[in-house]
Amino acid sequence: MGKADFLSPKAIANRIKSKGLQKLRWYCQMCQKQCRDENGFKCHCMSESHQKQLLLASENPQQFMDYFSEEFRNEFLELLKRRFGTKRVHNNIVYNEYISHREHVHMNATQWETLTDFTKWLGREGVCKVDETPKGWYIQYIDRDPETIKRQEELEKKKKQDLDDEERIAKFIEEQVKRGKGEVEPETPVYTELNRQNEEELVAFNLSKAASTSGASRYFLNSSSSLSSSLSSNALKSAALSGAVKRKDPVQSQSKEKKKKSALDEIIEMEEKKKKTEITDYWLQPDIVVKIVTKKLGDGYHKKKAVVKELVDKYTAIVKLIDSGDKLKLDQTHLETVIPAPGKKVLVLNGGYKGHYGLLESVKEKSFSATIVIDSGPLKGRKVEGLPYEHFSKVA
Structure with missing residues (x-):
């Protein structure tokens, strides 16, 4: 028989079936392909693309398992946080809602065999509060977001402040009621006589020799008398300005500028060294x-x-x-x-100049490095020497 027409009932039924959630045992996590029946899954396992993915996974299976485990954990916790917040909920309810999404990561590809093992792991790691009941395992998400914690502290502080205000108002009303009933006598002010102690107390003013024009260095005045008129206004001005106005030394200012320039040069050198050491383990x-x-x-x-x-x-x-x-x-x-030919465009993939485009100037085969010239961004025109082969690649 020929292939069914696009608008035939059979073709429409097949498209409707392919949109829905199929059985998990006919899903290939490595290829991320869902099959509708056992025969389709068998044919997929015998295909060349599936065999290639298995060969790649056989080189480092732990890496693939860690990747799928991390994806499953992040998506599960994201759903728990977004959908239920910090409420206590049955783990099976969250899992059923999670697997309703067609493109989810299946648990049989992770390091956890069952949902119970995953729930116990969440409790051991302190991610959630877990407890076992006759109805099953319950989980409660622990939100450690700094913004959420700060928001909760502000709410608690506001509640405490409101309670303090209410208590203060209630206490004031209670006192007013007692005062109205005559239980509390109004407070009367107590007046005392004003007595001055140490009438002969002296106030001393010390003026420097440079500021003094009259030759006197110290004046003793009675606390009840005014300042002596013998101290002229010029003497007061010179006393206020003494030690405050200093003549700038040009040699000293030049030495400070040199120190500032040398410190700036040191910062630039430190930044350059930091750029050379900023190397990651990924470069794609x-x-x-x-x-x-x-x-x-x-x-x-x-x-x-x-x-x-x-x-x-x-x-x-x-x-x-x-x-x-x-x-x-x-x-x-x-x-x-x-590594392209000299003069071609390259992209820096690692190190301090990561993400910058440049032109390949020369190649040093003995040291397995090259020299490029940055041709974009604020560093345009800068020459980078000794860049390893694995830190840049040809641009398509």
Whole structure:
């Protein structure tokens, strides 16, 4: 029989079925492909693309399991936080809502075998409060977001302040009621006689010799008398200005400027050293040319050049072969950078100049490094020498 027509009832029924959630045992997590029945799943397991993904996973299975476990944990906790907040809820309710999404990560691809094991792990790690009841396991999310904690503290502080205000008002009303009933006598002010002690107390003013024009260095005045008129206004001005006005030394100011310049130079040198040491363990970037170095995919793909089209995560990318146009999902350990001819455009993938475009000037084969010139951004025109081969690649 020929293939069913696009608008035939059978084709429409097949499309409707493919949109819904299918059985989990017919889902391939490695290829992220859902099959509708056992025969389809069997055919998929025998396909060439599935076998290639299994070969890649067999090289480092723990890495793939850790990746799927992290994705499952993050998505589960995100749903728990967004949907239920900090309320106590049955773990099976959250899990059923999580698996209703068609593209979710299945638990059989993670390090936890059952939902109970995952719930116990959340309790041991302190992510959630868990307790076992006759009806099953219950979980309660612990929100450790600094903004949430700050918001809760502000609410508690406001509640406490409101309670203090209410208590103060209640106490005031109670006193007014007692005063109205005559139980509390009004307070009468007590007047006392004003007595001055130490009538002969002296106030001393000390003036420097440079500020004094009359030759006197110290005056003793009675606290009840006024200042002596013999101290002229010029003497007061000179006393206020003495020690405050200093002549600037040009040699000293020049030495300070030199110190500032030297400190600035030291900061620039420290920033340059910091840039050279900022190296990460991932380097994949979109729109760069790479070379496939793994032999697990066969001779048809070994040493072939491809272009990075999309990043799945920091360490995995979808590449498209330049010759055949085939698309593959590969880890960065199966790829290496491509060094173009001098004068061609490159992208810095690692180090302090990461993300900058430049032109390849020369290649040093003995030290496996190259010299490039930055041609974009605020660092345009800067020459970077001794850049390792693995820290830059040709731009597609």
